[in-house]
Amino acid sequence: MSVAATAPAPARVFGSGIRRREDPRLLTGTALYTADFTLPGQAYAAILRSPHAHARIRTIDTARAKAAPGVVAVFTGADSDGVLKPIPCAWLIPNSNLKTAPYRPMATDTVRFVGDAVAVVVADSDHQAYDALELIDVDYAPLPAVVDPQKAAEAGAPHLHEEAPGNIAFHWTVAGGDIDAAFTSADVVVRDRIVQQRLIPTAMEPRGALAQYVPATGELTLWNTTQNPHIVRFIMSVVTGVPEDRLRVIAPEVGGGFGSKIPQIQGDFITVFCAMQLGRPVKWVETRSENYVSTTHGRDHVQEVELAATTDGRILGVRATVWAGMGGYLSTAAPGIPTILHGLMLSGPYQIPAIKEDVYGVYTTTTPVEAYRGAGRPEATYMLERLVDLLADEIKADPVEVRRRNLIPPFENGHAVATGLTYDSGDYQGALDTALAQIGYDNLRTEQAAARAKGRYIGIGVSMYVEICGLGPSQVAGAVGFQGGLWESAIVRFHPSGKVHVFVGISPHGQGEETTFAQVVADELGVAVTDVKVVHGDTENTPMGWGTYGSRATAVGGAALAIATRKIKEKARLLTSHLLEAAVEDIDYADGKFFVRGSPDKAKTIQDIALMANVAWNLPQGMEAGLEASSFYDPPNFTYPFGTHIAVVEVDPETGHVELKRYVAVDDCGRQINPTIVEGQVHGGVVQGIGQALWEQAVYDQNGQLLTGSLIDYAIPRADLLPDIDVRSTVTPSPHHPLGVKGIGEAGTIASTAAVYNAVIDALEPFTVRSIQMPLTPERVWRAITAGKGA
Amino acid sequence: MFAANFEYLRATSLAEAHRLLAANPGAKLLAGGHSLVPLLKLRLAAPPAVIDIGPITELRGIAGQGDSLRIGALTTHAAVAASAEVRTSAAALAEAAAGVGDPAVRNRGTIGGNIAHADPASDLPTVLVALDAAVVAVGPKGERTIPAAEFFTGIMTTALRDNEIVAAVVVPMSKRGVGSAYVKFAHPASRYAVVGAAARVAVNKGTCAEVQVAVGGLVPHARRASAVERALTGQPAEAASFQAAAARVREDLGGDVNGDVFASAEYRAAMAPVYVKRALAAAAARAGLT
Amino acid sequence: MKVPITISINGRARSAEVEPRLLLVQFLRDVLGLTGTKIGCDTSQCGACMVLLDGIAVKSCTCLAVQADGCAVTTIEGLASNGQLSALQEAFWEKHGLQCGFCTPGMIFAAYELLRTNPNPSPEQIRHGLEGNMCRCTGYQNIVRAVQAAAAAGGRA
Structure with missing residues (x-):
């Protein structure tokens, strides 16, 4: 049922890689993004943000700022409280003892992350607004910070919200099959402690908002950097009280999102508040440094994972406990990410009779965490693909062979897994075989051995995945606490x-x-x-x-x-x-x-x-x-794209530098409408996942200060650090979708982190390295080698 | 992105620049802007006045001066990297200039601005110290020449006096049988040097006759690696001696190695011998070519 | 105190009195309304603001408007002539070298600069030529292809 992608190009426009209609305006600078609009009489907002991770606000003195040249108004949380409702969380996972706490557009008495909004200056020009920002005096009484989600869940940790004892925002469990029996009867158990480091989405267009309110009609128009303007209208209406029929939200050209433009953030509401208070258009555009502390982050899991298997490599069960950092408040979709989009995907492409996972969503004094490309699924894929490689290592089998022994056989219409999901269609073996053939796996293993004999360390990493896409049946959305339809x-x-x-x-x-x-x-x-x-x-x-x-x-x-x-x-x-x-x-x-x-x-x-x-x-x-x-x-089921990615790396044993030498991606997103666009989605997705494996990390110090607060410190992938990505596909149509398509936006990211990581660990096999914390910086790799040499 | 206000003054001659400096205490000099403008944008610097020395044409260009090259302070990194003279007779400098920031940064950033800023992770200071270059500083009463090794005094501090302006850098030219190289462990985000090593090696009949080495990036300011130099001088120009000599760099590092969230001091110190070794090997190879 | 400046923008002289602190990119966007030039960071890293200053690619966020006084600036709005896309613009379109488009104007000028100094770059040289420009959508691969295609088609203009 899989069809090689090398089949002749179809004559139909469906399936043809035609040029994009969007591009002429983007190529000529005529496309308009939110920051590009200017309305008559427009004023500019600049937001004062907390420099403390956790503090009580004693007093705020805005007198000097109000008197500064060009300043139209200065507002604080005291002004907006009661006018604006708290920002709602829109994914309230049932049966998880979920504890929300008020997330105010501007803090009133307590700030809970560096970047929490405290006050806003509106001025005639942006420069004047930023000048006046320096004239606001805030007296803070610092409180203790806690940035690690596992530590925040320990007794005695600094406490964020009285609504959430022990900082636990929720505790969710997924269980299927007899997990205790799986581990009791296992010949082999492999374990790991994985830190899915915190990432910063870094859409190239920062966030921004332009709000125009007409008091005479009560109509509000909002230009917004968003992935979902209709949800913005819904939530904005709830927070501001402006009826939905008087509220118009425009997502003009939007410069990437990767999840960071799903939630409604403080700046959106502050901008609208200012426009409504002043009856004058107000624009706010965040700076990149502001984006890094105040717009959402992604990932941030601590995972303790174990896998039970037989000596011949059959997986019997997977068990995990995850502490998922939520940041200072629950962002719009945050609780659904480490649960529904993560825990339910723990079977991956494998037949696993028993699965159990406990997920603790934990408040920490950090920037709120949201969806970031892949959202929960990369964390699941990585977990499984690490465990399978550890199993292969333990039983001295080829990692590809171990995968083969456990794959779900091809199916065309429905396969149930232990987490309760029913996959739509899949041919995991087909994707694996295509990828192995494309990379020349057997030859590579020979080359690897020859290189090792010469003191060169080449590694090959395989990553297989199934993702859950096409969210989703609204009835399921309701059942899992999503506060909307899908x-x-x-x-x-x-x-x-x-x-x-x-x-x-x-x-x-x-x-x-x-x-x-x-x-x-x-x-x-x-x-x-x-x-x-x-x-x-x-x-x-x-x-x-x-x-x-x-x-x-x-x-x-x-x-x-x-x-x-x-x-x-x-x-x-x-x-x-x-x-x-x-x-x-x-x-x-x-x-x-x-x-x-x-x-x-x-x-x-x-x-x-x-x-x-x-x-x-x-x-x-x-x-x-x-x-x-x-x-x-309203879809009858989710769609389940899948694939196999293989990375080849070489590690410099003197410095720990990892060079990515080759990369093959085989993805199956069902039928393809435009293969050129599909390929582009894979390129970008793969590179973002490589970023997590090798370079990207948001690092907080013990006081909750973001040490990687700009693009000088936070390393997103650059052109010269990357090889070409060889993109291939198989085609297994979704049986329930009218066009047979499945979705491709996140596949690359879901697969690539584990592929690169596994390749590096494979390269270091002579040094008996099992685990290195991501990202695999030269220092961490060097330390692992050094420790391995000493062992 | 929103600098504090300042007064903008433009100088078209060194004399005018000195007049403006004297009349505006606290003023900052602006050349290509790639050190100062980033500070202004983030309000990490808020000088009352900025004196634009960009129009001073006498500070531009590369010219021979005896056995040396005189590189005007306003010469851009791109111009240094592209200069045939620099590539031939101070290859390490061309190599370092070609690796500063990115192409657009190199099109605007200047050698004078770079060294006056004296970022410890900058590439050029390491090369200038290794090559025994000198900085020409011009004050109201004339100019003086400061050896590069004495010019850089600490993190973002130099021997330059408040009333002095960097006019040029003077770099001794490599002769036949002499090669130089700069190798760098670039930070993946900033592109600054986590560790940088520059070397100039004179090879005579297979032996390292003269050796000059400096390291930067991991110490508060670029410094000579004299233990390495001593260890290699008179040794055969081959991998084993480069490795043995490079290992001595630890003696040159001192107790003030920088560490940060990306790379600890311990790791950087461990990398110094690796990069010194690579710089020595590359320099010696070039010596053989010339 | 404001300073009078005159800059030739896409072939047309534009004069204004500006605060010295105004960046060239802010002058283009906020004073002249040429919003094709983008701002993606505040630390001179991302390259979204790249323009040509006297024919050479620069980051317009790291140049004061007053520094460009008397110079000629080309922005993305000035690259196509009479509705005809330049070779680079065509190549980016043909090779799907853009997705969200935000980095594209800067990316095109980075490519322009590369081809100015090296008309026949290897893929590796292209990747190095793009090191001052960030793209989060494409993984750079189709941008590399676009630059190769533009080079093969005879250049940047």
Whole structure:
């Protein structure tokens, strides 16, 4: 059922790697991002942020700032408290004893992370606002900080919220199969303590907001750097009290998100508050340094994991305890990430009879943690792929062979795993074989041995994954505490001239759905792709949608679009039968034409039908005018993309430097609408995961100060540190998706961290290295080698 | 991104720059801006006035001066890296200049601004100290020449007086049979040197006749590695002697090795011999080529 | 005290009185409304603000507007002529060298600078030429391909 991606390119626009429609405006500097808008009378906001990780605010003196040149107003939490409600958490995991605590847009009495908002200056110019910021005097009484989630959960740790005893935000458990029996009967148990270090998403466009409030009408318009404008409208309405029908949210061009533009952050609400108080447009754009302390972070798990197996390498069970740092407050989707998106994925591509995981969400005096590309799934994949490699090491078997022994056999429609999920379709063996062939695995092992004999340390790392995408059935969303639905909607509208307008609820920010969605519509309706325009990002003219994250835009939004398009086709068929005076069941469709079966000359193009439907001169009885359809698609199941990635590294034993020499990615995201875009998603995803393995880490000191607070210290991957990524694919359609697609946005990140990490550990095998904390900085690798030499 | 206000003054001659410096206590000199502007943007510096010396054409350019090259203070890193004279007769300097920041930084950043800023992780000081270069500092009453090894005095501090301006750097040229090299352990984010090692080696009939070595990045300011120099002088120009001599660098490091969240002092100290060894090998190889 | 400056922007002289602290990128974006040039960091790392200053690529966040007085600046808005994309713009489009587009204007000028100094770069040289520009979407690979394609097509213009 898998098809090699080297098959001849299809003639259809669906499946064709056409150039993106988005690009001309982006290439010429004419695209407008939030920071690029300026409204008449606009003022600028600069936010004063806590320099302390944890402190009581004794007093705030804003008098000098208010008197500074150009200053329009200075507000503190005392001004906004009661006007703005606390920022709600939108994923309230049931049966987890979840304890929320008020997350105020501006702190009132206590700050709980460096970067917590304390006051705002609004001035005529941005420079004046920042000048005045220095004139606000805040008297803080520092309190003790705690930055490590495991330590924060210990008795006697500094305490953040009275609502959450012991700093425990929630305790969630997933269990399937008889885990005690698995470990009791095991021949082999391997264990590890894994730190999934805290990462900073670093979308290249920082966050920002521009708010315009018209007191006379009570209407609020917000330009916002967001992945989900409709959720922003919903939550903004809850926090500000502005009714949703008076609230318009525009996500204009958005410069990447990677999860950091899912949540509504303090700056968004502060900007809106200022605009409403002043009746004047207010713009706030964070600086990168501000972004690093105040916009969300990702990962931050401490994982104690163990795997039970037989001596011949069959996995019997996986057990884990995870302490997931939440930061000072629960961000919008935070609790769902280490639980639903992580714990439920602990079977990966393997047959594992018993799984149990305890997850503690823990408050720490750090920047709130949110989704970051992959969100929970990289942490699960990494955990499993480490354990499988440790098992291979323990039983002296090839890591690929151990994987093979445990893979779920190919299935086309449904496979249940111990965590309770039912995967849609998969051919894990196929992806593995493709990757092994592409990298030349057997030869590589020979080369590795030869290199070692010469004192060169080459390593090969394999990572297999299954991810959960296409979030998701709304009924499941409700059952797992998500405070919203997870369906998507689309409207497809034919104009009389035969041009097509598509309006979607999802909100791309780099993924290219203006192109891929046009391809879907063009393919379904037989119109030119250039005749289809996709509109998104403005709540005023797009139907409701829950946003672009979790690789769901195409998996859910694309399905809504396909169904709306098919409704149009059905109506067109009816109208054709009426106009050609033939029975509906005798009307065939091919290549944009409806015709009477057996009489291809008796035909109407879709454009003919669009015109006739719109002028409505001759419609069948009961048919409404126009050629337009909408769809609300609520998926029956998640989609489960999968794949195998293999990395080859060389370690410099003198310095500990890791050089990434080769990388092969084989991903299966079901049918591909635009393989060029799929490949681009994999490139970027893989590189972000490599970043976690080798370079990226947000480091706090004991006092809760972020030591990696700028791009001078926080190392995101750069071009010269990377090899080409060799991207391949297999195609296993999702059985339940109208287009057979699954989603590709996060696959690369989910797989690559473990692939690179396993490769480095493999390279260091002669030094008997088992485990090194990520990122694998030269010093850490060097220390492991040094310790290994001494052993 | 939002500097505090300052007064902007522009000098078109050294004399004018000195006049402005005298009249504006606390003023900062602005050359390419790649040391000062980042500080201004983050308000880590808030001088009352900034004197732009960019227009002083006499501070620009590379010219031979006896056995040395005189490199004007306003010469950009890109110009130093691209200069045929520098590449031929001070290869280590060209190599270091080619590795400062990134291409756009090298297009604006200047050698004078770089050394006056004296960031301990900067590349150029290490090379200048190794090559026995000198800094020409011009004060209101004339100029003086400061050996590079005496110019850098601490973290972001130099021997430059408040009323002096760096006018040029004078770098002795390598002769036939002499090679130099700079190797660097670059920080993955900042691109500054975690450890930098510069070497100039004169090879005569397979023997290291003269050896000059300096290290930077891991110490408060670039410093000569005289223990290494002594150990290698007179030894055969081969891998074993480079390794043995480089190991002596620990004696040169002193007790003030820097450490940070990316690389501890212990690790940096352990890396110094590795990078010194590599610099020696590269320099000696070049000596053989010239 | 404000300082009068005149800068030729994309071939047209633009004069203004600016505070000395105003960065060139702020002058372009906030005074002239040329918002194609982006700000992605505050430490001169990301390269989103790259423009040509007298034909040479610079980070406009690390240059005061007053320093550019009398100079010629080319921004992304000035690269296409008469609606015709430049070779680099075409190549970025053809090779899918951009996703969210935020780093793209700077990335194009980094590529321009590379091809100015090295018209036929190897993939490795291209990667080094891009070391001052950050992209979080593409993993750089298709940007490298785009620069190769532009070089093969005869250059940057």
